Amino acid sequence: MNRQAQAAVLFLVGGAMLHAGTTSLYLRYVKAGLQPLLLAAGAVLIAAALATAWYEWRRTRAAPGRQGAGQTDRPGGVHAGRDGHDHGHGHREPRISWLLVLPLFALILVAPPALGSYSALRTGTALQPPLAYPALPSGDPVGLSLVDYAGRAAYGHGRSLGDRKVVITGFVALDRGGTPYLVRMALNCCAADAQPVKIGLSGKLPPVLQPDSWLEVTGTYTGKRAKDPVNGGIIPFIDVIEARPVPTPKDPYDESWNQ
Numbered sequence: 001m002n003r004q005a006q007a008a009v010l011f012l013v014g015g016a017m018l019h020a021g022t023t024s025l026y027l028r029y030v031k032a033g034l035q036p037l038l039l040a041a042g043a044v045l046i047a048a049a050l051a052t053a054w055y056e057w058r059r060t061r062a063a064p065g066r067q068g069a070g071q072t073d074r075p076g077g078v079h080a081g082r083d084g085h086d087h088g089h090g091h092r093e094p095r096i097s098w099l100l101v102l103p104l105f106a107l108i109l110v111a112p113p114a115l116g117s118y119s120a121l122r123t124g125t126a127l128q129p130p131l132a133y134p135a136l137p138s139g140d141p142v143g144l145s146l147v148d149y150a151g152r153a154a155y156g157h158g159r160s161l162g163d164r165k166v167v168i169t170g171f172v173a174l175d176r177g178g179t180p181y182l183v184r185m186a187l188n189c190c191a192a193d194a195q196p197v198k199i200g201l202s203g204k205l206p207p208v209l210q211p212d213s214w215l216e217v218t219g220t221y222t223g224k225r226a227k228d229p230v231n232g233g234i235i236p237f238i239d240v241i242e243a244r245p246v247p248t249p250k251d252p253y254d255e256s257w258n259q
Helices: 003-021 024-028 032-070 095-109 117-121 146-155
Strands: 072-074 078-080 166-174 180-186 195-203 214-227 234-245
Touching (some): 003 032, 117 166, 117 195, 146 166, 146 214, 146 234, 166 195, 195 214
Parallel strands (some): 195 234
Antiparallel strands (some): 072 078, 214 234
């Protein structure tokens, strides 16, 4: 690409990053804490694009003067410099290179779906032992992240949960045997490294469970557990008292597991 094309692509990339960073679209790609860096990167790319365009505009304006001082036209649009060598200007960038901008428009116009049950059932649970078991917040029932409940149930054997009712939210996944799980995909950095944390569901379940639908589950700790068939990790269960469908959250990923 020539410099004008490079500037245009830089501007489009920067604009796409700013668009994603100022809307919830970026949450489909990276964790929420990276929003400032994403916005800064977009601003830098736009500044670089404008600087490139300005430099090229000034160079083009100055070109006729340099040509008159040190070059002589030859037929066919080829110039001879003072050194006697020909300097051709017939090279043209392939127009197909502009296809590079198509993914940018896809980024702006089409939001990719968050990772769901298909990925969750083909990846082993990423549940890790928590560093500590802080006291539960007040309230009944108490709201917990799915990762928090899973860690307390799997590694704390429910001692920090007691008989308290808890409310957790996640999407539904059904294994080949029909066992229902409530899942959240946990992030380290971005969607590319997302891994599932799974909780088995027992008790009063809805008559129909649709994979990838989101549920808010109210329940209590149960000692029931299973081994993840993918990596052998612990999958704790929750004894469901009530389950109701909820919309997909603004941020579908869970970042609490590595904080």
